[in-house]
Amino acid sequence: MIAPMKFLVFGAQGYFGQQFLERFPGSVGSTVDIANMADVARELDTHQPDVVINAAGKTGRPNIDWCEDHKLETIHSNVTGPLVLLKECGNRGIYWVHLGSGCIYSGDNDGRGFTEEDPPNFAGSFYSRTKAWIDRMLSEFTEQGILVLRLRMPFDGTPAQRSLITKLAKYGRVLDAQNSMTYLPDFFDAVTLLTEKRTTGIFNMVNEGSISPYRIMELYRQIVDPAHEFARLALDDLPEVAKAGRSTCVLSTAKLRATGVHMRPVDDAVQEALQNLSKKHEKNVK
Ligand SMILES: NC(=O)c1ccc[n+]([C@@H]2O[C@H](COP(=O)([O-])OP(=O)(O)OC[C@H]3O[C@@H](n4cnc5c(N)ncnc54)[C@H](OP(=O)(O)O)[C@@H]3O)[C@@H](O)[C@H]2O)c1
Numbered sequence: 380m381i382a383p384m385k386f387l388v389f390g391a392q393g394y395f396g397q398q399f400l401e402r403f404p405g406s407v408g409s410t411v412d413i414a415n416m417a418d419v420a421r422e423l424d425t426h427q428p429d430v431v432i433n434a435a436g437k438t439g440r441p442n443i444d445w446c447e448d449h450k451l452e453t454i455h456s457n458v459t460g461p462l463v464l465l466k467e468c469g470n471r472g473i474y475w476v477h478l479g480s481g482c483i484y485s486g487d488n489d490g491r492g493f494t495e496e497d498p499p500n501f502a503g504s505f506y507s508r509t510k511a512w513i514d515r516m517l518s519e520f521t522e523q524g525i526l527v528l529r530l531r532m533p534f535d536g537t538p539a540q541r542s543l544i545t546k547l548a549k550y551g552r553v554l555d556a557q558n559s560m561t562y563l564p565d566f567f568d569a570v571t572l573l574t575e576k577r578t579t580g581i582f583n584m585v586n587e588g589s590i591s592p593y594r595i596m597e598l599y600r601q602i603v604d605p606a607h608e609f610a611r612l613a614l615d616d617l618p619e620v621a622k623a624g625r626s627t628c629v630l631s632t633a634k635l636r637a638t639g640v641h642m643r644p645v646d647d648a649v650q651e652a653l654q655n656l657s658k659k660h661e662k663n664v665k
Pocket residue numbers: 389390391392393394395396410411412413414433434435436437438439455456460478479480481510529530531532533541
């Protein structure tokens with residue numbers, strides 16, 4: 380029987396911060412500035428966690444376009460902050476988990492998907508550039524007790540505002556391009572296994588296979604809301620609806636599978652999420 384782990388979650392008020400606190404009872408949340416060495420050191424010494432989760436970062440509101448006009452704040456949180464954690468957790472020998480992003484790639488790597496070793500090839504937004512910079516920096520130190528989890532387009536079967544399905548349901552035009560995505564129930568099961576084993580290194584934390592946001596909305600119309608209306612947005616037309624570039628990519632899950640951690644096929648995950656949403660939708664309509 381493995382003893383329960385005490386997590387200290389930075390970025391506690393954010394979307395992922397809240398989810399970590401819910402999913403790992405007994406965790407402690409912190410809202411200190413992760414780029415402030417003294418504050419981070421105090422939190423680590425006060426709480427003495429088994430595992431630190433870095434769920435802090437600038438993701439922009441209403442979306443990553445914000446980062447284009449707030450570059451210093453974005454670097455402060457997405458690059459300087461994790462470097463402070465690298466030093467302060469490293470000094471104390473504390474194992475820590477950084478939430479990275481798969482939005483540092485473009486394409487499907489000739490059908491193979493991008494592995495954790497492939498150099499980033501998408502620099503179309505400032506947000507993605509900061510995520511790629513820190514990903515590369517941390518890759519030099521992962522053996523010192525760092526786990527970097529690369530997420531993409533996270534979704535679940537709840538009406539949470541930050542779930543991909545909720546976002547897509549508000550769009551009039553929906554992108555028709557294959558993407559890797561992260562189903563949160565599978566992600567958190569995988570995080571449990573990886574952190575219990577104190578796994579280190581970079582991992583693509585996406586479900587098997589790929590799907591397009593447009594296909595998800597077709598299924599949404601079949602399963603959740605037959606009255607839902609939307610149009611197709613081709614990849615070439617993406618600049619018409621977004622200021623900064625958006626990554627469209629497929630990641631390899633071979634490394635995750637090789638560690639014995641399995642995230643189900645994305646088609647099955649989308650079906651489950653939509654079935655759960657449908658039950659909530661029916662309740663609301665009644
Ligand atoms: N959600 C996604 O689609 C997605 C996909 C891939 C990767 N990720 C990564 O996952 C991490 C968490 O994302 P999220 O979706 O949970 O974002 P979020 O909802 O914006 O939460 C991030 C939280 O971090 C806080 N924060 C920002 N700068 C900070 C700093 N210097 N020190 C301490 N806290 C700070 C934010 O506070 P303020 O609001 O006050 O700035 C916010 O409460 C990010 O690193 C993001 O890049 C997210």
